[in-house]
Structure formats: structure tokens, C-alpha cells
Amino acid sequence: MASPADGRDWESRETCEPVDRRDFLWEALKASLGVPIALSVVRVPELCGMQEESDAGAERIYGMGIDIRKCIGCGRCAQACKNENDVPDEPYFFNTWVERYVIRSDGEIVVDSPNGGIDGFPPYKEEGGTLRTFFVPKLCNHCEEAPCVQVCPVGATFITDDGAVLVDEEYCIGCGYCVQACPYGARWFDPVKHVARKCTFCYHRLAKGKVPACVEVCPTSARLFGNVGHRANPLAHFLRFNEIQVLKPHLNTKPKVFYANLDGEVR
Amino acid sequence: MQGYIYPNEFELRWSLLIVLYPYLTGLVAGAFILASLARVFNVKEVEPTYRLALLTALAFLIVAPLPLLAHLGHPERSYEIFLTPNRKSAMAMFGFVYAWYLMVVLLLEIWFDYRRDFVLRAREATGPLKWIYYALTLGSTDLSDRALGFDDKAGRWITIIGIPSAFLLHGYVGFIFGSVKANPWWSSVLMPVVFLFSAIVSGIALVLIIYIVATLFRGKQVDMACADKLATFLFYAMVVDFSLEMLDFIHRLYESEESIEILSQLIEGRLFVSLIVLQMVLGTLVPLISLGVVSPALSWRGTRKVPAEVRRLIYLGCALLVQVGIFSIRWNVVIGGQLFSKSLRGLTVYKAELLGVEGLLMAGAFVILPFIILWLLVKIMPPWAENEIPTSPEA
Numbered sequence: 001m002a003s004p005a006d007g008r009d010w011e012s013r014e015t016c017e018p019v020d021r022r023d024f025l026w027e028a029l030k031a032s033l034g035v036p037i038a039l040s041v042v043r044v045p046e047l048c049g050m051q052e053e054s055d056a057g058a059e060r061i062y063g064m065g066i067d068i069r070k071c072i073g074c075g076r077c078a079q080a081c082k083n084e085n086d087v088p089d090e091p092y093f094f095n096t097w098v099e100r101y102v103i104r105s106d107g108e109i110v111v112d113s114p115n116g117g118i119d120g121f122p123p124y125k126e127e128g129g130t131l132r133t134f135f136v137p138k139l140c141n142h143c144e145e146a147p148c149v150q151v152c153p154v155g156a157t158f159i160t161d162d163g164a165v166l167v168d169e170e171y172c173i174g175c176g177y178c179v180q181a182c183p184y185g186a187r188w189f190d191p192v193k194h195v196a197r198k199c200t201f202c203y204h205r206l207a208k209g210k211v212p213a214c215v216e217v218c219p220t221s222a223r224l225f226g227n228v229g230h231r232a233n234p235l236a237h238f239l240r241f242n243e244i245q246v247l248k249p250h251l252n253t254k255p256k257v258f259y260a261n262l263d264g265e266v267r
Numbered sequence: 268m269q270g271y272i273y274p275n276e277f278e279l280r281w282s283l284l285i286v287l288y289p290y291l292t293g294l295v296a297g298a299f300i301l302a303s304l305a306r307v308f309n310v311k312e313v314e315p316t317y318r319l320a321l322l323t324a325l326a327f328l329i330v331a332p333l334p335l336l337a338h339l340g341h342p343e344r345s346y347e348i349f350l351t352p353n354r355k356s357a358m359a360m361f362g363f364v365y366a367w368y369l370m371v372v373l374l375l376e377i378w379f380d381y382r383r384d385f386v387l388r389a390r391e392a393t394g395p396l397k398w399i400y401y402a403l404t405l406g407s408t409d410l411s412d413r414a415l416g417f418d419d420k421a422g423r424w425i426t427i428i429g430i431p432s433a434f435l436l437h438g439y440v441g442f443i444f445g446s447v448k449a450n451p452w453w454s455s456v457l458m459p460v461v462f463l464f465s466a467i468v469s470g471i472a473l474v475l476i477i478y479i480v481a482t483l484f485r486g487k488q489v490d491m492a493c494a495d496k497l498a499t500f501l502f503y504a505m506v507v508d509f510s511l512e513m514l515d516f517i518h519r520l521y522e523s524e525e526s527i528e529i530l531s532q533l534i535e536g537r538l539f540v541s542l543i544v545l546q547m548v549l550g551t552l553v554p555l556i557s558l559g560v561v562s563p564a565l566s567w568r569g570t571r572k573v574p575a576e577v578r579r580l581i582y583l584g585c586a587l588l589v590q591v592g593i594f595s596i597r598w599n600v601v602i603g604g605q606l607f608s609k610s611l612r613g614l615t616v617y618k619a620e621l622l623g624v625e626g627l628l629m630a631g632a633f634v635i636l637p638f639i640i641l642w643l644l645v646k647i648m649p650p651w652a653e654n655e656i657p658t659s660p661e662a
Binding site for chain 1: 359361610
């Protein structure tokens with residue numbers, strides 16, 4: 001019998017012993033158990049280490065980018081946050097709010113944030129000419145060196161592995177030291193739960209793979225959310241191609257809310 | 268409201284009760300340091316107030332944490348400060364500092380000082396009082412010279428440990444405020460030192476008031492040598508305290524950091540009455556000048572010769588004014604520090620409520636309570652020299 005044109009030895013294939021289904025399944029089972037066991041003996045840590053190393057740049061640390069030039073002061077972020085996080089409606093409890101800055105020609109700086117910007121801003125009565133105006137969305141900066149975390153006497157305020165600063169409401173004793181320690185006025189005291197509360201980056205949404213509510217509703221994409229450590233996401237792009245500022249850098253709190261086009265007058 | 272404040276700053280988180288906390292703790296530390304003058308530094312003149320100062324410190328120390336507790340959002344979780352303290356938190360150490368001071372310093376010193384009295388009273392008293400005094404001896408009824416000598420020695424050593432502890436107790440309270448870098452009104456390295464000296468001032472003034480008033484009520488003569496010495500020490504402590512405060516003030520003014528504008532507005536507006544009128548003029552300058560003139564602080568017989576009755580009244584008036592001044596200091600620190608926005612662009616207002624947990628009535632109760640406790644303590648453990656029981660021959 002002549003060999004086929006492709007040169008493969010079809011003849012010898014037939015000489016293999018036929019494998020019946022039962023043997024095949026048995027061998028497959030042994031292999032499926034054996035391989036992991038073998039791998040665990042043979043330098044699995046190194047294999048994992050390689051994996052970690054290749055992902056090292058992708059360590060998950062959440063952060064937010066805010067482009068001041070894109071914010072139109074609609075206040076939808078503040079409203080969405082209140083809805084999403086069960087924040088009381090009163091105009092003095094906010095996880096996030098929007099400030100309007102008017103820098104007049106005479107150097108006077110007028111700032112306001114009526115109801116956190118939720119109802120929009122009343123027309124500004126121009127006096128003495130206007131030099132610059134802009135809106136600044138504010139929220140907890142989820143500081144790497146968070147003063148609120150430092151001062152909490154019982155450790156009810158903590159930083160998660162992915163960089164979010166949270167409050168354990170079951171544990172907070174309600175002393176209010178964190179409210180005093182936050183330089184950004186980002187914390188408030190819940191009049192019903194009697195504990196300190198703040199922005200969580202919508203941690204419950206992050207767990208489901210969603211972005212924070214304020215980011216989702218922003219009509220101009222002034223807010224971006226993502227992994228600060230990752231190199232290929234919109235936040236990384238934002239951080240690479242803008243001049244970035246953080247609030248009150250002299251306090252060395254190392255905020256993870258990054259502003260582009262932030263005016264020096266903003267505190 | 269004036270200017271712009273962050274929306275969350277509308278409500279002041281630390282209210283009148285938190286003003287009381289440093290005020291009461293300061294009285295404790297001050298009274299103890301006064302007691303130590305007699306015990307460790309052998310200032311004989313102030314000996315009539317030694318025991319009174321100790322009991323005053325105890326009465327106020329018992330009450331000092333209560334306003335804190337009442338102010339917590341969840342007082343039922345307060346024990347967590349002991350169980351899971353965050354070691355990085357200044358406040359987390361409160362429980363330990365407090366417990367150390369109460370258990371190791373104050374109670375022990377008082378016990379060693381009064382043990383002989385307890386034993387003698389247990390022997391003399393009848394009925395339940397006998398058992399109360401016996402319980403207070405903790406079963407240690409040995410009155411031999413050796414045992415009494417040990418009491419004295421132990422008390423002395425505890426006072427020596429107690430002085431830095433009293434410094435720690437109140438310096439620490441100052442640190443709680445002074446270490447808040449977010450707040451330019453609080454954030455100052457001088458804060459613990461200023462707190463400490465104002466504590467000494469308030470403690471001496473308080474014991475002076477209690478001593479004069481109690482002596483008059485008991486129909487006895489005020490020991491003027493003692494009152495003069497107390498007034499002299501009060502004067503010295505006030506000079507140091509006032510100098511430190513001025514140093515802090517001038518330092519801030521000279522540095523003129525970005526917060527200077529809003530802080531100036533704060534002082535000229537919201538805090539004018541409590542800072543300039545009450546703290547500076549009435550609480551410091553008036554008593555300082557009066558004491559300087561009347562007491563033997565600057566010259567042996569006082570710059571002006573004043574009859575004892577008048578001098579006594581002036582001391583009492585000064586000490587009362589000092590209390591007003593020190594309370595104002597605490598108010599200006601705690602409330603003042605929250606009246607301006609951390610945006611440094613605006614001021615808010617504080618209105619103390621009358622009723623409620625954080626109201627004026629509650630605060631008033633916390634101020635009166637230590638006096639009631641002190642009255643009880645004085646009944647059980649009279650601190651007066653004439654009540655001293657001569658040691659009967661060993662039974």
C-alpha cells in the first residue's frame with residue numbers, strides 16, 4: 001500500500017491500541033488530579049510569582065479624576081450620590097457637592113454651593129467684573145495618608161486594600177474626631193445612625209463592577225473613575241495627559257482624587 | 268453664616284460638652300499639682316489645702332469622662348477604646364491615660380494618705396459607718412510607726428510619679444487638639460503646654476475658691492499664710508500661662524499663614540466677647556494685675572498693704588474670674604476651632620441648646636456634679652487639720 005501524498009504514516013496510527021471510553025475517562029481523571037498536585041510540588045510559588053509580576057502594574061488602587069473645565073455645575077452627581085447612598089436630604093449632609101468659584105477682577109473670590117449644587121446655581125450678580133469662573137466637584141479624597149483613619153480611636157475608619165477609605169458603621173463610636181481631622185470637610189455625622197459617614201466611592205457598586213453613581217450620571221464625563229495603578233484605562237490616560245493637582249497638598253494627605261485644570265484659589 | 272463654608276461644616280460636631288472635658292480635666296491636673304507642692308516640694312504654707320486639693324482632683328476626675336461619654340454617638344460602644352484601640356490615634360490613649368491617673372496615682376495616693384484615718388475612724392465609729400471605714404482600709408489596719416512610715420514614703424513616691432502623670436493627663440488633652448493639622452486654630456506644638464499651664468492656673472484657683480468658701484461656711488478663720496501662698500502661686504502660673512498664650516498669638520501673627528485672615532475675622536467677630544473680653548481682660552489681665560498688687564508675689568508684703576479681709580475677698584474674686592477665663596479658653600479652643608470653615612473662606616455660628624443631651628442644663632449638671640461628689644468625699648474623709656485624730660496608743 002502506497003503512502004498517502006501528505007507523507008503521514010497513517011499505517012502506524014492504526015497500530016496504536018484502541019482506547020476504550022472507560023479507560024480514557026479514568027486516565028483523564030487521574031491526569032486532572034495529578035497535574036495540580038504535581039504543580040503544587042514543583043515550584044508553584046514561582047509560577048504564581050511570575051503571574052503576579054506580570055500583573056504588578058495592575059495592582060488595584062481606586063482613584064478619581066476630575067476635569068474642572070468639563071464640569072458644568074449641573075449638580076447631578078450630588079443628587080445621584082444622595083439617592084444611591086441614602087444620604088439625608090437636608091442641605092448639610094453631602095458625600096459629594098459642587099462649588100462655584102467666581103474670581104472677580106478686583107481679586108475678590110466668591111464661592112458658593114447652594115444645596116451642594118443639586119438645585120443648580122442662582123445667577124451671579126456681577127460686581128466689579130469677573131476674571132474667571134468655574135465649578136469644582138468635591139468629595140472625600142480617599143487619602144493614602146488619611147488623617148481621619150489616623151485619628152479614629154477604635155479603628156472604625158479604615159483603608160481597604162484597594163485604597164478606599166470606609167467607615168464601619170457597626171463599629172464607629174461616634175466621637176466625631178474624624179470629622180475634625182478631615183481637612184476637606186468630606187465627613188458628616190449621620191443624625192439617624194449616630195455614626196460618621198462619608199463618600200465610599202460607591203463601594204457597593206464597585207463590587208458589582210460598576211462605577212460610582214456620581215461618575216455614571218455626569219453628563220460631560222468631568223469625572224473619571226478607575227484603577228490608579230493600571231496603565232490602560234481612561235483614568236490613566238487622564239493622569240498622563242493633564243497637569244494634575246490635588247487639594248491641600250501641603251498637608252501631605254496624598255489624595256486619590258486628582259484634578260485637572262484646578263485653579264490655585266481652590267481650597 | 269458669613270462667607271463660604273463646606274456644606275458638611277454647617278453643624279458643629281463638638282459641642283458644649285466637649286468644652287467641659289478639657290475644662291474639668293484641667294482642674295484635676297491643676298489641683299493635683301497644687302497638692303504636690305505641699306507633698307514633694309515641702310511648701311509648708313499650702314499644707315492646709317493638701318488633702319482638699321487631692322479630694323477636689325478626685326471629684327473632678329470622676330466626672331471628667333462623663334461629658335465625653337454623653338457626647339458619643341454610640342456610648343455603648345465606648346469600651347472598644349480599651350479593647351481595640353487604634354494605636355495611631357491620639358484619642359485612643361484616653362482610656363489608658365485616664366485609668367492610669369485614677370487608679371495608679373490619685374486613688375493610691377489618697378488611700379495611703381488617709382489609711383491611718385480610716386483605721387482610727389473604723390475603731391471609733393459605730394454601725395454601718397464602722398464597716399464603711401473598715402472596708403476603706405482594705406483590711407490593712409497596722410498603725411505601727413513602721414507602717415505609717417511606709418504610708419508616708421509610698422505617698423511621696425506616688426506624688427513624684429503623679430506630677431509627670433498630671434502633666435501627661437492634661438498635656439495629652441492639649442495634644443488631641445494640637446495634633447489636628449487640618450485645623451489651623453488648633454494645630455500648634457504649643458497647645459499641650461498652654462493647656463498644661465492653664466490647667467495649673469485653673470486648679471490652683473479652684474482649690475483657693477473651695478478653701479476660702481468652705482472655711483467661711485465652717486465658721487473658721489482662713490489661714491492667710493496659705494491663701495497668700497496660693498495667690499502667689501496662682502500669679503506665677505498665670506504669668507507663665509499668659510506668656511505662652513501671647514507667644515502663640517504673636518507667632519501666628521508674625522508667620523501670617525494663609526489662615527491668618529479668617530482667624531482675624533474669627534477673633535474680631537465671633538470670639539470677641541469670649542476671647543478678648545472674658546479670656547484676656549476679665550479672666551487674665553484683671554486678676555493678674557490685682558494679684559500682682561495685693562498678693563506677696565512681687566514683694567514680700569504685697570505692693571500695697573491690704574487688710575486680710577479685703578485681701579481674701581480680692582483673692583476670691585480673682586479666682587472666680589480666673590475660672591471664667593479658663594472656661595473661656597476651653598470654649599475658644601473647642602468651639603472657636605469649629606466656627607471657621609476649613610475652606611478658610613467663611614464663618615459659621617454655634618447656638619447651644621438649652622435642653623437635650625448636649626444642652627446647657629446638662630452641661631450645668633456636669634459642672635455641679637463634681638461639687639456634690641466633693642461634698643460627699645469631704646463628709647467621709649474630712650480634709651481639715653482640726654479633724655485630725657491624734658493617734659491613740661497602739662491598741
